[in-house]
Amino acid sequence: MEEFAPYNFTVLSYPCNQFSMQEPGANSEILNGIKHVRPGGGYEPNFTMFEKGDVNGATAQDVWKFLTDTCKSPNPSVGVKNNLYWNNIHVDDVRWTFSDRFIVDADGVPYIRIYDPSDPYEPGGLRDDLEQYFRDGYIDL
Template sequence: LTHQYLELNALVDEFRDYNFTVLGFPVNQFGHQEPGANKEILSGLREVRPGRGYVPNFDLFEKGDVNGFNQQPVWKYLKHWNPFNSNDIRWTFKERFIVDATGTPYIRINDYTDIYTHGGLRDDIYNFLHYGHISL
């Protein structure tokens, strides 16, 4: 699902005027999909996945854990807010959170749908930014 990096850049470009951004948290807890060291992640994105000189236009944090004893504080906070019948994130490419500008979580989405598929994350963000709610 690394093609979604391109879609994440598109989201940031589309909603820039709404004080919108994406926060990326690389993780290696799901099928060893991010095995490189922190200093290798950006070059891996640029050269391999998705490649073709890709550079994220959003903040990409250091790699860390989303589950378990060493989970990053942001994940502990988000999971405490809405445990989604589980204390663990199942996969960061499909579990997403929409958080407002004050840091208050609004919704937790567990969805394999591509970002720009009708009814996908892009539509959820649009509805949140324009109407203050998401139609589920």
């Protein structure tokens, strides 16, 4: 986020418990979990965190319904693990909140959906996609 801050870039975080029950805490507990457990060490996010909610299924938050309806999955197979917690799995569902990423412009228009399961905790190709987004005329690097 710091690297692209001069371009009015920000990260939006939506905690979710639909993936191996990795976010079981109440909204009031999530920030303490980040600060003291994972990643811990007093870490405090410098980005906006929204309330915990679902990203898939009938109870998905509206923002996720919009994103998955607008940006079809770049991975057309439904091969998902059995440790996911929603029904009626669909090909365009978010596969994992650390590996599915969306770049959305300042007006709320989705630019691209990225799916990279190779290293879900490292942004990896996301940097390249952001640089391409800026080069495509949205913002000049």
